[in-house]
Amino acid sequence: MEESQALKSLSALSDATRLRMLRFLVTAGEDGAPAGSIGEHAGAAPSRASFHLAALAQAGLVVPERVSRQIIYRVDFDALGGLMGYLIEDCCGGHPTVRACCGPAKRTGA
Template identity: 45%
Template sequence: MEEKDVVRSLAALAQPARLQAFRALVVAGQEGLTPGALAEALGTPASTLSFHLKELANAGLVSQERDGRNLIYRAAFDQMNGLLAYLTENCCQGAACLPAAKPCGC
């Protein structure tokens, strides 16, 4: 992962509503969530949530797919894992860290 992508991802997550939305999509897994379900779960107005999802998508942290009349948003687990790997690449100068991080099997 390139540094500019890391900065873009961290900037997108550095806002409480976007962080909450991203975490909810991580919990939802590959099934994802519709904007309506996500707005209801977070107690966020749909128009506000739309803005935040757009920012997360621009950072590559979420994807959207049309399923009939619905949009389904999913966390981009490859991007998330790439970000985590970048942040921990030289952790503890190569020695085992406690507790050891386990990669997401998503």
């Protein structure tokens, strides 16, 4: 992951509505959820929900798919995992100390 991509993702998540949306979609897993439902859970009017979902999609954190008259959004778990990996890359210079500093989310390959 590149810095610019990480910044896009982090900026996208720096908003209460979008953070709630992403967390809701995380719990929804592979099934995803339609825009209307997501907006409801996040407490956003349809217009706002559309705007924020577009921002999440633009950041690459979610992927839209039209199904009939609904648009289903799903978390891109690779992107989310990649973002986390980016944050803790080369943790402790590769030689972790006593504390479990690299513990919570270490994934070298990301």
